[in-house]
Amino acid sequence: xSRVRNIAIxxxxxxxxxxxxxxxxxxxxxxxxxxxxALLFYTPPKSNVDxxxxxxxxxxxxxxxxxxNPDGTKLTQGAASGMVGALxxxxxxxxxxxxxxxxxxFLAGQFAGIGASVQQKGxxxxxxxxLPNTPAEKAGIKAGDAITAVDGQSAKGWTADEAVNHIRGKxxxxxxxxxxxxxxxxxxNLTRAEINVPSVSTHIFDNRVLYIRVFDFGTKTASDFDxxxxxxxxxxxxxxxxxxxxxPGGYVDAANSIISEFVRSxxxxxxxxxxxxxxxxxxxxxxxxxxxxxxxxxxxxxASASExxxxxxxxxxxxxxxxxxxxxxxxxxxxxPLRGDADLHLTIAYWLTPNRHSIEKTGITPDKTVTLASALxxxxxxxxxxxxxxxxxxxxxxAILEG
Numbered sequence: 320x321s322r323v324r325n326i327a328i329x330x331x332x333x334x335x336x337x338x339x340x341x342x343x344x345x346x347x348x349x350x351x352x353x354x355x356x357a358l359l360f361y362t363p364p365k366s367n368v369d370x371x372x373x374x375x376x377x378x379x380x381x382x383x384x385x386x387x388n389p390d391g392t393k394l395t396q397g398a399a400s401g402m403v404g405a406l407x408x409x410x411x412x413x414x415x416x417x418x419x420x421x422x423x424x425f426l427a428g429q430f431a432g433i434g435a436s437v438q439q440k441g442x443x444x445x446x447x448x449x450l451p452n453t454p455a456e457k458a459g460i461k462a463g464d465a466i467t468a469v470d471g472q473s474a475k476g477w478t479a480d481e482a483v484n485h486i487r488g489k490x491x492x493x494x495x496x497x498x499x500x501x502x503x504x505x506x507x508n509l510t511r512a513e514i515n516v517p518s519v520s521t522h523i524f525d526n527r528v529l530y531i532r533v534f535d536f537g538t539k540t541a542s543d544f545d546x547x548x549x550x551x552x553x554x555x556x557x558x559x560x561x562x563x564x565x566x567p568g569g570y571v572d573a574a575n576s577i578i579s580e581f582v583r584s585x586x587x588x589x590x591x592x593x594x595x596x597x598x599x600x601x602x603x604x605x606x607x608x609x610x611x612x613x614x615x616x617x618x619x620x621x622a623s624a625s626e627x628x629x630x631x632x633x634x635x636x637x638x639x640x641x642x643x644x645x646x647x648x649x650x651x652x653x654x655x656p657l658r659g660d661a662d663l664h665l666t667i668a669y670w671l672t673p674n675r676h677s678i679e680k681t682g683i684t685p686d687k688t689v690t691l692a693s694a695l696x697x698x699x700x701x702x703x704x705x706x707x708x709x710x711x712x713x714x715x716x717x718a719i720l721e722g
Contacts, residue, residue: 373398396661403663410652411666412480419654419662421487426537426569428516431490433509435460436565437479438620444474444482446498447620447694448565450516451701454509462694464498464505471495487511519543520700526555528720530713532562532700533577536569536624541576548580548607558720559608560713561632562616564642564697568623571600571651571670578631580606581613581638586673587631590651598668613638614716617685622646629683630672640685641716649679689715 400413424430434453435446446464449455466474469485496507518540522530529551578587579602590598626645632638655663689712696709707713
C-alpha cells in the first residue's frame, strides 16, 4: 500500500511539475530564471539559431570596433530587427519602444507628425494623402510627392514604415522633408504637431446618400461608424456610400464590426493560421443597415482590414465596389510585447474572403473600374469648399446608388 502511495505521490509531483513547467514557459518563455528552469523541468523550444555566433559577433564588436563602448541597446535592437527582416516578410517587424508607442497612438487616432499618409510604390515612398489643417497641408506638400530624404538622410531603399518612423516625432520639433515633384526637388521645413486623425467623417449628398469616409480601422472606428449610421441614416437619407480609399487597414475586429452593420448573418472572413488551422469570423447580427442600398469606393491604397471589409461585402452581394484594384494584403499581424517595452509585430495568419478567395498580392477587382486622372482629384470630405467635381470614382458610385 505504501508503494502505491509513493508512486501516486511521484506521479502527482511529475504532473504538477509538467503543468508548472508549461506555466513557466508561458509566463517567462526563454527568459525564465535558471532556478525556475531547473525546478520545473523547463525545456527550451527546439531551435537551430546559433546563439554562439551572435555572441561572437557582439564580443568582437566590443573588443575590436574602432569606436569604443558601442551602445549595447542599439546593437540588440539591430540584431532583433535583422532577425525579423530575415523572414522576408515586409509586414513582420521588430519595433523599438518608441516605434511601438507611435504605432499604438496612430491606431488610437492621435500622434505627433506632419499630417500626411505615405505608401510604397516600387522602390519609392510617396505621399498618399494630406489631412486638412495640418503642417503638411500648410507647407504645400501634395499627394504624389515622392520622398527623397528626411532630415538630410536619403530615403532610398526605405519602406513606408521606415519613412513614417523618421517623419514622426515629438510635437513642436522640427523635421525637414525633401520630395521630388514632376522632376523638381522641393524641400520643406516643418514643425511636428499633435495630429488627431478622425476615424470616420460623413457628408450627405442630395439629401439622400450618406457618404462615410473611414480613414483607418482603429480603436474608435466601430463605435464612430455605428454612431454615424445612427445619427444620419433617417428621413430622406436611405442610401450609404462607404469610402475605403487610401485606408491602410488596422484591427480585424473593427472590420468585422463594419461588415456586421450591413450583413445580417454569415462569415465575415476566414483566418488561416500555421498548419492550415482555420478560424471563421462571423458577423454579429446587430447591424443598422441590412437592407440599405450600398456602394463602396476602393483604390490601390485600400489594404488589409479595408480589403477584408470590401471582400466580405462583395462576396455577400451586399454592395457594388467602385474604383480600382486594391492593394493585396492578405495577411494578419499580431503584436507580441517584448522585454523593455519593445514589440514583435509578426504575421500569424493569412485571411480569405467568405467565398474563400485569397487576395494576397492580387487585390480585389471592383465591380466597376473607374480611374482618377490625378490623386488630387479625390474628394476630401473635410475640405472647404466641399467639392467633388473631379472625383470620377465618387460620381460613378453615386450614379449606381441613385440610378
